[in-house]
Amino acid sequence: MDFNKLVNITGKPGLFEIKAEKGSGIIVKSLMNGKSNFVSIRTHSFSVLSNIAIYTMTDAQPLEEVYKTMKAMEEDGKPVIELKDASNDDIRAYFKEVLPDHDENQVYISDIKKLIKWYNSLKEKDMLNFEEKEEATDSEEATTSEEKAAESKK
Numbered sequence: 001m002d003f004n005k006l007v008n009i010t011g012k013p014g015l016f017e018i019k020a021e022k023g024s025g026i027i028v029k030s031l032m033n034g035k036s037n038f039v040s041i042r043t044h045s046f047s048v049l050s051n052i053a054i055y056t057m058t059d060a061q062p063l064e065e066v067y068k069t070m071k072a073m074e075e076d077g078k079p080v081i082e083l084k085d086a087s088n089d090d091i092r093a094y095f096k097e098v099l100p101d102h103d104e105n106q107v108y109i110s111d112i113k114k115l116i117k118w119y120n121s122l123k124e125k126d127m128l129n130f131e132e133k134e135e136a137t138d139s140e141e142a143t144t145s146e147e148k149a150a151e152s153k154k
Contacts, residue, residue, distance in 0.1 A: 003050035003064050006031075006127075008118075010045040015118055031121050054115075055103040063115065068130050069098050070119055080120065083113055091116075 005018045007028065016028035016039075025040040039046075053060035070080060081094040088109045095102060095112045122128050 004048060006049040006122075008047040008049070008052075009039055010047075012039075012044070015049070015121055031125055031127075049118075054099060054111075055106040056099065056101045057103055058101065061099055061102075064130070066099055066115065067119055067122070067128060071123075071128055071130070073098065080116060080123075083116060 007016050007018060007026075009016055009028070014030060014032040016030055018026050019029050019036060020027040022038065024042065025038055025044075026046070027036060027038050029036045049063055052063040054063065054066055074080060078097070081091060083091070086094070091109055091112055092104070095107075119128075
């Protein structure tokens with residue numbers, strides 16, 4: 001999954017996938033209902049998921065890394081918390097398991113709820129395939145190394 005193609009748009013619920021860019025905005029497809037539409041940069045703000053990070057006590061953790069942790073926890077038998085049935089204390093406790101050193105003064109319950117909703121939306125659309133990206137990066141690096149070696153032999 002490419003977090004550079006996924007955005008949150010102020011004033012609009014859910015996540016959107018960027019389909020095309022135009023001079024005054026972008027064409028996006030909603031992950032909620034699958035509809036595509038044009039969104040103007042003059043009337044809306046965009047947050048690209050690859051640029052979102054969660055504050056920790058020492059630095060910030062990229063959202064993609066947080067989602068990798070959540071997915072690994074799920075695979076190990078610790079399901080993502082159900083927001084409907086959970087209290088704020090339960091949500092905070094779950095997130096402490098995901099990111100133990102998150103800054104509780106800067107990461108609000110509303111932020112955690114939003115990122116859990118996004119995670120569930122991405123999971124529902126089968127868009128949490130981190131291994132594919134890592135494998136592609138590894139193969140690109142290998143190809144680049146091979147190309148450099150071939151160039152140096154010339």
